[in-house]
Amino acid sequence: MATVGETLISLLEAHGVDVVFGIPGVHTVELYRGLARSRIRHVTPRHEQGAGFMADGYARASGKPGVAFVITGPGLTNAITAMAQARADSVPMLVISGVNALPTLGKGLGFLHELPDQRGMMEKVALFSHRMEDPAELPEVLHRAFTIFAAERPGPIHIEIPLDMMGRHCPPLAARPVEEMPPSPDEAQLSEIAARAGEASRPLILAGGGARRAGAQLLRVTEKLDAPVVTTANARGLLHDHPLGVHASPSLFAVRELMAGSDFVLAAGTEFGPTDYDMYANGGFVLPANLARIDIDQAQLDRRPAALSIRADCAAALDLLAEKLPASNHRDGAARAAAARAAAFAEIGEEMRGQLAAVEMIRDTLPGALIVGDSTQPIYAANLYYDHDRPGGWFNAATGFGALGFGPPAAIGAAIAEPEATVVCLSGDGGFQFTLTELGAALDAGARVIFVVWNNHGYREIETSMREAGVEPVGVSPAPPDFIGIAAAYRMPAERLTRIDGLPAALRHAHSTGRAALIEILVS
Known part of the structure; x- marks a missing residue:
C-alpha cells in the first residue's frame, strides 16, 4: 500500500497538478517520497514566501491552481503574505503543509516548529483550512478545494497533514472528479x-x-x-x-x-x-x-x-x-x-506620464509579453493609465493586499506556466530586495525572466507621500546593492542603464540570451 504522502501526490496528479513550489524540510520529507516518482515538477524557491508568490504567478498565467508545499510553523507563516495577496486578488492557490503529531497539538510541549493553533491561524487567511485526521479524507478535501477553484470565486486553500500520518500506509484512494460548474446566469x-x-x-x-x-x-x-x-x-x-x-x-x-x-x-x-x-x-x-x-x-x-x-x-x-x-x-x-x-x-501628470513611457517601451519592444510588477513607481503609473496588449498579461501586487517582493517570484511562476512566453518583471530597488535571492531560483528552474529594476535609491513613493503630508522622511532610503554585481554572482547577464532611451536595445539583448537576465535603470 502507498503512504498517505504518496497517495496525496497521485491524487494531485489526477487533478491536473503538474508543478509544485516548495522547500523540503524534515516536516515534509514524506510528501517528497511520492513527489520524486511522480510526473509533477518541483521548483525550489529561496524562501517560502517565494513559493507562495511563484504559485500565484503560475496560477495567473496558466489559469490553473498554483500549489505550494511548506513545512510546519515557520514555513507556513512565511507563506501567509503570499496567501493574503492571492485572497485579495482571487487567485487559486493550494498550500499543503505539515503539522506536528496529532496527540501533541495544542499542548504547548515545545516541539520543533510548534504553533499554538496552526489551523486556527490559517482559517483567518485561507478560504478554508483542513487538518487531515484520517487518510480517507484526502479525496474529499481535494475535491472540495478543486471544486472551489473551478466553480466559485477562487483564493488560497490550506491543507495540513500531521507528521504521524504522512508516512502511514493507507488503502488505495481514487480522486473524486470535479463536475461542478460555475453558477449559470439567470x-x-x-x-x-x-x-x-x-x-x-x-x-x-x-x-x-x-x-x-x-x-x-x-x-x-x-x-x-x-x-x-x-x-x-x-x-x-x-x-x-x-x-x-x-x-x-x-x-x-x-x-x-x-x-x-x-x-x-x-x-x-x-x-x-x-x-x-x-x-x-x-x-x-x-x-x-x-x-x-x-x-x-x-x-x-x-x-x-x-x-x-x-x-x-x-x-x-x-x-x-x-x-x-x-x-x-x-x-x-x-x-x-x-x-x-x-x-x-492629462490628469496623471507629467512625472507619471514619464514613468508610463517606460512601461510602454517594454510592451512595444516585446509584444505579447507578460509584465509582472511589484509595488514601484512605473507600476503605480501604469495601474492608473496603461493599455496592455494581451489579456491577463499585466498583473502586479500594487493593488489589493499590496505585498512588496511579489514581482520576482511571481514572474518566475508565470514563466514556468508559459515557458514559450516572454516574461518581464518590473520591480523597484526596494521591493526587489525583498526577494532578491529568487534570482537563483530562476536559474535553477530555467525560467526566462527579464528582471527590470527601477533603481531610484529607496522607497521614493513613500518619501513623496511623507513630504506631501508634512512629515520629515525617515527610513525611506535603504541603500541598494550593486545589482549588476549580484547578477554576476548568479552568472546572469546584466546591464545598467543611465538613460531610459537605452531600454529597448537592452530588452532586445536580454531577450536574445534565451535565459534569465537583469536590467538596472538608474533613476535620478
Missing part, C-alpha cells in the same frame, strides 16, 4: 439587463479581474452596446487598442465623470475595491445608482448591492447577454471613450 435577469442596456443612450461597462478570461464575450457586448469599457488593473489587456477601451483607473476624476455621466453601468467581475476605485482615499467614488453587476461570488454582490445583480461566471453571462442585446444603434461610445482617455492621460 435568463430572466439577463433579459432585464439587456432591456435596460438597450434603452440607455450613454451605457458604460466596468471590467475587473473576474472578466479577464472573457475577452471575446466582453467584446461582443461592448460593440453591440457601443459602450466605453473601463478596465481595472487586473483586467488590463482586454480590448487592447480598441476605440471603446478606457484603460484608466476609476480613481481618476476623468473616469469618475465618465461613470457619473452614464445612464446605465454594467460591472463585470469587479469588486469595487478601494485600491481600484478610491486609491487616493478622497471619498470621491460613488457607486452608480443605475448599476447592474455580474460576479461569481454572491458575498461580493451582497457587499455592494446594485439595481440588478447576477451571480454567474462572467464569460457565460456576457455570452448570453450578447445574444439578447439588439444590434448597435451607433451611440457616441467611441467619442466618449476618447474624451475620457485624453482627460485621464
Whole structure:
C-alpha cells in the first residue's frame, strides 16, 4: 500500500497538478517520497514566501491552481503574505503543509516548529483550512478545494497533514472528479439587463479581474452596446487598442465623470475595491445608482448591492447577454471613450506620464509579453493609465493586499506556466530586495525572466507621500546593492542603464540570451 504522502501526490496528479513550489524540510520529507516518482515538477524557491508568490504567478498565467508545499510553523507563516495577496486578488492557490503529531497539538510541549493553533491561524487567511485526521479524507478535501477553484470565486486553500500520518500506509484512494460548474446566469435577469442596456443612450461597462478570461464575450457586448469599457488593473489587456477601451483607473476624476455621466453601468467581475476605485482615499467614488453587476461570488454582490445583480461566471453571462442585446444603434461610445482617455492621460501628470513611457517601451519592444510588477513607481503609473496588449498579461501586487517582493517570484511562476512566453518583471530597488535571492531560483528552474529594476535609491513613493503630508522622511532610503554585481554572482547577464532611451536595445539583448537576465535603470 502507498503512504498517505504518496497517495496525496497521485491524487494531485489526477487533478491536473503538474508543478509544485516548495522547500523540503524534515516536516515534509514524506510528501517528497511520492513527489520524486511522480510526473509533477518541483521548483525550489529561496524562501517560502517565494513559493507562495511563484504559485500565484503560475496560477495567473496558466489559469490553473498554483500549489505550494511548506513545512510546519515557520514555513507556513512565511507563506501567509503570499496567501493574503492571492485572497485579495482571487487567485487559486493550494498550500499543503505539515503539522506536528496529532496527540501533541495544542499542548504547548515545545516541539520543533510548534504553533499554538496552526489551523486556527490559517482559517483567518485561507478560504478554508483542513487538518487531515484520517487518510480517507484526502479525496474529499481535494475535491472540495478543486471544486472551489473551478466553480466559485477562487483564493488560497490550506491543507495540513500531521507528521504521524504522512508516512502511514493507507488503502488505495481514487480522486473524486470535479463536475461542478460555475453558477449559470439567470435568463430572466439577463433579459432585464439587456432591456435596460438597450434603452440607455450613454451605457458604460466596468471590467475587473473576474472578466479577464472573457475577452471575446466582453467584446461582443461592448460593440453591440457601443459602450466605453473601463478596465481595472487586473483586467488590463482586454480590448487592447480598441476605440471603446478606457484603460484608466476609476480613481481618476476623468473616469469618475465618465461613470457619473452614464445612464446605465454594467460591472463585470469587479469588486469595487478601494485600491481600484478610491486609491487616493478622497471619498470621491460613488457607486452608480443605475448599476447592474455580474460576479461569481454572491458575498461580493451582497457587499455592494446594485439595481440588478447576477451571480454567474462572467464569460457565460456576457455570452448570453450578447445574444439578447439588439444590434448597435451607433451611440457616441467611441467619442466618449476618447474624451475620457485624453482627460485621464492629462490628469496623471507629467512625472507619471514619464514613468508610463517606460512601461510602454517594454510592451512595444516585446509584444505579447507578460509584465509582472511589484509595488514601484512605473507600476503605480501604469495601474492608473496603461493599455496592455494581451489579456491577463499585466498583473502586479500594487493593488489589493499590496505585498512588496511579489514581482520576482511571481514572474518566475508565470514563466514556468508559459515557458514559450516572454516574461518581464518590473520591480523597484526596494521591493526587489525583498526577494532578491529568487534570482537563483530562476536559474535553477530555467525560467526566462527579464528582471527590470527601477533603481531610484529607496522607497521614493513613500518619501513623496511623507513630504506631501508634512512629515520629515525617515527610513525611506535603504541603500541598494550593486545589482549588476549580484547578477554576476548568479552568472546572469546584466546591464545598467543611465538613460531610459537605452531600454529597448537592452530588452532586445536580454531577450536574445534565451535565459534569465537583469536590467538596472538608474533613476535620478
